Amino acid sequence: xxxxxxxxxxxxxxxxxxxxxxxxxxxxxxxxxxxxxxxxxxxxxxxxxxxxxxxxxxxxxxxxxxxxxxxxxxxxxxxxxxxxxxxxxxxxxxxxxxxxxxxxxxxxxxxxxxxxxxxxxxxxxxxxxxxxxxxxxxxxxxxxxxxxxxxxxxxxxxxxxxxxxxxxxxxxxxxxxxxxxxxxxxxxxxxxxxxxxxxxxxxxx
Numbered sequence: 001x002x003x004x005x006x007x008x009x010x011x012x013x014x015x016x017x018x019x020x021x022x023x024x025x026x027x028x029x030x031x032x033x034x035x036x037x038x039x040x041x042x043x044x045x046x047x048x049x050x051x052x053x054x055x056x057x058x059x060x061x062x063x064x065x066x067x068x069x070x071x072x073x074x075x076x077x078x079x080x081x082x083x084x085x086x087x088x089x090x091x092x093x094x095x096x097x098x099x100x101x102x103x104x105x106x107x108x109x110x111x112x113x114x115x116x117x118x119x120x121x122x123x124x125x126x127x128x129x130x131x132x133x134x135x136x137x138x139x140x141x142x143x144x145x146x147x148x149x150x151x152x153x154x155x156x157x158x159x160x161x162x163x164x165x166x167x168x169x170x171x172x173x174x175x176x177x178x179x180x181x182x183x184x185x186x187x188x189x190x191x192x193x194x195x196x197x198x199x200x201x202x203x204x205x
Contacts, residue, residue: 005053012050013073015040020070032063084111084143086169088160089151090120090130093175097149099126108147112139116156133163140167147171154178 019039023031033044033051040047051057054076057069074080085108087097098113113128114136115121121132131139139145148169152160157176164172165186172188174180177195180188 009050009053010077012042012046013077015042016047016050017070017073017077017079020066020073024066024070029066030063031066031069036064079107082107082109083147084109084145085147085149086110086112086114086136086139086145087149087151088114088133088136088164089156089175090115090117090125091151094149094151095125097151098128111143111145133160136163137167140164140169145169147173149173149175151175 016036019036020031023039033047036042037044037047054072057064057072071080085103087094087110090098090113094113094115098110103110110128112135113125113130114133115130116133120130123130140148146169148164148171150157150160150164150172154176157174157178158180161172161174161180161182165182170186172180172182172186173191174188175191177192179190182188
C-alpha cells in the first residue's frame with residue numbers, strides 16, 4: 001500500500017465508499033468518475049487523481065464496475081474485516097455511541113464501555129457492562145483492540161488518551177473539545193460539533 005498518500009485523499013475515500021454502496025443498492029452496476037462526482041460534489045478529475053494513488057480501477061470509455069471498486073476501496077481502508085472498538089465515557093454521548101446501530105454493519109464492533117463514575121461502573125448499557133478505567137489495559141490487550149472512542153470531559157481527555165496509548169490503542173476518535181498529544185504512530189480524529197457550527201456561521205452573512 002502506498003505510504004505517501006495525502007491524508008485529505010484518505011479522508012475522501014469513505015465518501016466514495018458510501019456513494020458506491022448506495023449506487024449498488026439502487027441496482028447500478030457501472031459508474032463513471034463524472035457520475036460519482038455528481039453524487040458527491042467533487043470534480044471527476046479529483047476522483048480520478050485520488051484513485052490513481054492506489055492503481056487503475058476502471059477503463060477509459062467503460063467506467064468503473066461499482067461492486068469491484070467498492071471492494072477495492074474497502075480493502076484500502078481495511079474495512080473488509082471487523083474492528084473491535086471501546087468507548088470511554090458513558091454520559092449521554094457515550095451511551096448514544098454504545099447503542100448506535102450504524103457501526104456494526106460497517107465493520108466496527110463496540111466491545112466494551114468504561115467510566116470513572118462509581119455509580120455507573122457495573123451497570124449495563126444495552127449489551128455491555130461498564131468497566132472502571134483500571135480495566136482498560138486488560139481489555140485492550142486481551143481483545144487486541146486498536147480503536148477507541150473518547151466521550152469524556154475535556155479535562156479528562158488527555159489522561160484517558162495516555163492510558164489508551166499505553167495499553168496499545170493506535171486510533172482514537174475524540175469527541176472531547178480539546179486537541180490531544182499522542183505519539184506519531186497514533187492517529188486521532190476529532191469530532192466537535194461546535195467547530196463545525198462556527199465554520200458554517202461564517203457563511204451566514
